Amino acid sequence: MAIQNQIPLLITLASTIAFCAQAQNGDQATWAKRVDSGDQVVTTLQFYFHDKLSGQNPSAIEIARPLQGGAALPGQFGKLLMIDDALTVGPDPSSKLVGRARGLYGSAAQAELNLIMALSYVFTDGIYDGSSLSLLSINSALNSPREMSVVGGTGLFRLARGYAVAQTYSADASGDAIVGYNVTVATNI
Template identity: 50%
Template sequence: MVPKKAVLLSNSFLSYTIFFFLIFFFLEVTVIHGKPHQFSRVLSPASLGLKEGKLTQLQVYWHDIVSGSNPSAIRVAAAPQTNTSPTGFGALMMIDDPLTEGPEMSSKLVGRAQGFYSSASQSEVGLLMAMNFAFTDGKYNGSTITILGRNTVFSKEREMPVIGGSGLFRFARGFAKVKTHKFDAATGDATTEYNIHVYHY
């Protein structure tokens, strides 16, 4: 018969052996076979060529055309109750709206507003808007500003945040003051003035 003390010593030895084996295995995997992964690091703004920030003001006119054979805004989704809702609640519109320098469609095209808006209020015509203003003219050609916010379209003036940008508008932040310039109740077409203040590098 094996003495009880010998059994305890044997079990203890086995436990220590397993413990040291696990430690050795962990060290081998993390140290010998590679470094632990790191997915972030702190950078200096200068390393990306960023200089002092500046504030830019832009004024453009947004043309939302829902009528005719070639609309720039089309409904892509709706709820069963949308057509009977006084606010059009649940409608989702995809847009590729022209942005012009002046209020008339014949004025100079400076970009496109691409994204969507949806009717998100049951009590008033309140839209959730998510758009990229993709500029195509002058030094801003190829740069974008991203606007995401609430637009109560029958208010005299609305404000929506600028949440980002690309190209010359990298790290953009700011706001857009929005006013309806013209609305055709018969067709649903609208022209809206966007007065944008954007801080960027």
């Protein structure tokens, strides 16, 4: 009788050990999952975006700032940055690299912080290596969470449509930020 009472505990323990081992092996299932329904494939991705404006090797650089009468406008409106940011499985910058965010974003509002994002998320891990997603959307950066639209992709994400939900993990006065992304996209088969 005592062993029968312990079976649920043993099953739970075995499942937990298997899940932890999978996560430690860096298996793609820890950051990406695909479900094929026959008509379409729905993929969910979870990763962290590392935007670094400070230091000797920034991943985001200012490429334009508007001038009015020869002087820079106050605030951020019109500022444009080009990026090549790391995408990792965890918020730690040294966690497994799964891709790069490449493109640009700029301040698109006069009275608040709304960024216009035109980015490609180019993946380098597992079956997603060489595939990309295109994001074109307003990012209300001070809201958490915030939703943005995915408008296409390449490779496994050809003709993708979907959305990205972003939540700031950390940010500092220099502008460096780590943002968690949960992306859901559908592609036709």
